[in-house]
Amino acid sequence: MQSVPEKGDLVRDAATGQVGFYVASVAGRFRIRCVNGGGEWEADPADVQLATPLRELRARAAEINARSRRGLGT
Incomplete structure:
Protein backbone atom coordinates (compact mmCIF):
# COMPACT_ATOMS: atom_id res chain seq x y z
CA MET A 1 0.00 0.00 0.00
CA GLN A 2 1.39 3.41 -0.92
CA SER A 3 0.01 5.43 2.01
CA VAL A 4 -1.28 4.80 5.50
CA THR A 16 -3.91 -13.77 4.48
CA GLY A 17 -6.91 -12.75 2.38
CA GLN A 18 -8.56 -11.31 5.48
CA VAL A 19 -10.57 -8.09 5.41
CA GLY A 20 -10.75 -5.81 8.43
CA PHE A 21 -10.74 -2.26 9.72
CA TYR A 22 -7.45 -0.37 9.96
CA VAL A 23 -6.68 0.55 13.58
CA ALA A 24 -3.15 1.95 13.74
CA SER A 25 0.45 1.68 12.65
CA VAL A 26 2.68 0.27 15.38
CA ALA A 27 6.40 -0.34 15.01
CA GLY A 28 6.18 -0.36 11.22
CA ARG A 29 3.28 -2.84 11.11
CA PHE A 30 -0.43 -2.21 10.57
CA ARG A 31 -2.94 -3.28 13.23
CA ILE A 32 -6.21 -4.48 11.68
CA ARG A 33 -9.42 -5.37 13.54
CA CYS A 34 -11.63 -8.24 12.41
CA VAL A 35 -14.88 -7.13 10.80
CA ASN A 36 -17.02 -9.23 13.13
CA GLY A 37 -15.56 -7.55 16.19
CA GLY A 38 -13.05 -10.28 16.91
CA GLY A 39 -9.40 -9.76 17.66
CA GLU A 40 -6.82 -7.73 15.84
CA TRP A 41 -3.87 -8.89 13.79
CA GLU A 42 -0.70 -7.31 12.48
CA ALA A 43 0.06 -7.01 8.79
CA ASP A 44 2.98 -5.89 6.69
CA PRO A 45 2.00 -2.53 5.13
CA ALA A 46 3.18 -3.80 1.72
CA ASP A 47 0.45 -6.48 1.87
CA VAL A 48 -2.38 -4.11 2.82
CA GLN A 49 -4.69 -2.49 0.28
CA LEU A 50 -7.98 -0.64 0.52
CA ALA A 51 -10.89 -3.01 0.11
CA THR A 52 -12.99 -2.92 -3.04
CA PRO A 53 -16.49 -1.37 -2.77
CA LEU A 54 -18.12 -4.83 -2.88
CA ARG A 55 -15.88 -6.16 -0.10
CA GLU A 56 -16.56 -3.03 1.91
CA LEU A 57 -20.31 -3.47 1.56
CA ARG A 58 -20.12 -7.12 2.63
CA ALA A 59 -17.85 -6.31 5.56
CA ARG A 60 -20.00 -3.44 6.82
CA ALA A 61 -23.11 -5.66 6.60
CA ALA A 62 -21.28 -8.37 8.55
CA GLU A 63 -20.26 -5.84 11.21
CA ILE A 64 -23.85 -4.59 11.58
CA ASN A 65 -25.14 -8.16 11.84
CA ALA A 66 -22.52 -9.02 14.49
CA ARG A 67 -23.38 -5.93 16.52
CA SER A 68 -27.07 -6.79 16.28
CA ARG A 69 -26.44 -10.31 17.56
CA ARG A 70 -24.56 -8.84 20.52
CA GLY A 71 -27.41 -6.41 21.18
CA LEU A 72 -25.33 -3.32 20.43
CA GLY A 73 -27.54 -1.86 17.72
CA THR A 74 -26.08 0.09 14.81
Whole structure:
Protein backbone atom coordinates (compact mmCIF):
# COMPACT_ATOMS: atom_id res chain seq x y z
CA MET A 1 0.00 0.00 0.00
CA GLN A 2 1.39 3.41 -0.92
CA SER A 3 0.01 5.43 2.01
CA VAL A 4 -1.28 4.80 5.50
CA PRO A 5 -5.06 4.31 5.55
CA GLU A 6 -7.21 6.34 7.91
CA LYS A 7 -8.48 4.79 11.14
CA GLY A 8 -11.64 2.82 10.35
CA ASP A 9 -10.85 2.30 6.65
CA LEU A 10 -11.67 -1.17 5.42
CA VAL A 11 -8.55 -2.91 4.16
CA ARG A 12 -7.56 -6.29 2.79
CA ASP A 13 -4.47 -8.13 3.95
CA ALA A 14 -3.27 -9.78 0.73
CA ALA A 15 -0.98 -12.15 2.67
CA THR A 16 -3.91 -13.77 4.48
CA GLY A 17 -6.91 -12.75 2.38
CA GLN A 18 -8.56 -11.31 5.48
CA VAL A 19 -10.57 -8.09 5.41
CA GLY A 20 -10.75 -5.81 8.43
CA PHE A 21 -10.74 -2.26 9.72
CA TYR A 22 -7.45 -0.37 9.96
CA VAL A 23 -6.68 0.55 13.58
CA ALA A 24 -3.15 1.95 13.74
CA SER A 25 0.45 1.68 12.65
CA VAL A 26 2.68 0.27 15.38
CA ALA A 27 6.40 -0.34 15.01
CA GLY A 28 6.18 -0.36 11.22
CA ARG A 29 3.28 -2.84 11.11
CA PHE A 30 -0.43 -2.21 10.57
CA ARG A 31 -2.94 -3.28 13.23
CA ILE A 32 -6.21 -4.48 11.68
CA ARG A 33 -9.42 -5.37 13.54
CA CYS A 34 -11.63 -8.24 12.41
CA VAL A 35 -14.88 -7.13 10.80
CA ASN A 36 -17.02 -9.23 13.13
CA GLY A 37 -15.56 -7.55 16.19
CA GLY A 38 -13.05 -10.28 16.91
CA GLY A 39 -9.40 -9.76 17.66
CA GLU A 40 -6.82 -7.73 15.84
CA TRP A 41 -3.87 -8.89 13.79
CA GLU A 42 -0.70 -7.31 12.48
CA ALA A 43 0.06 -7.01 8.79
CA ASP A 44 2.98 -5.89 6.69
CA PRO A 45 2.00 -2.53 5.13
CA ALA A 46 3.18 -3.80 1.72
CA ASP A 47 0.45 -6.48 1.87
CA VAL A 48 -2.38 -4.11 2.82
CA GLN A 49 -4.69 -2.49 0.28
CA LEU A 50 -7.98 -0.64 0.52
CA ALA A 51 -10.89 -3.01 0.11
CA THR A 52 -12.99 -2.92 -3.04
CA PRO A 53 -16.49 -1.37 -2.77
CA LEU A 54 -18.12 -4.83 -2.88
CA ARG A 55 -15.88 -6.16 -0.10
CA GLU A 56 -16.56 -3.03 1.91
CA LEU A 57 -20.31 -3.47 1.56
CA ARG A 58 -20.12 -7.12 2.63
CA ALA A 59 -17.85 -6.31 5.56
CA ARG A 60 -20.00 -3.44 6.82
CA ALA A 61 -23.11 -5.66 6.60
CA ALA A 62 -21.28 -8.37 8.55
CA GLU A 63 -20.26 -5.84 11.21
CA ILE A 64 -23.85 -4.59 11.58
CA ASN A 65 -25.14 -8.16 11.84
CA ALA A 66 -22.52 -9.02 14.49
CA ARG A 67 -23.38 -5.93 16.52
CA SER A 68 -27.07 -6.79 16.28
CA ARG A 69 -26.44 -10.31 17.56
CA ARG A 70 -24.56 -8.84 20.52
CA GLY A 71 -27.41 -6.41 21.18
CA LEU A 72 -25.33 -3.32 20.43
CA GLY A 73 -27.54 -1.86 17.72
CA THR A 74 -26.08 0.09 14.81
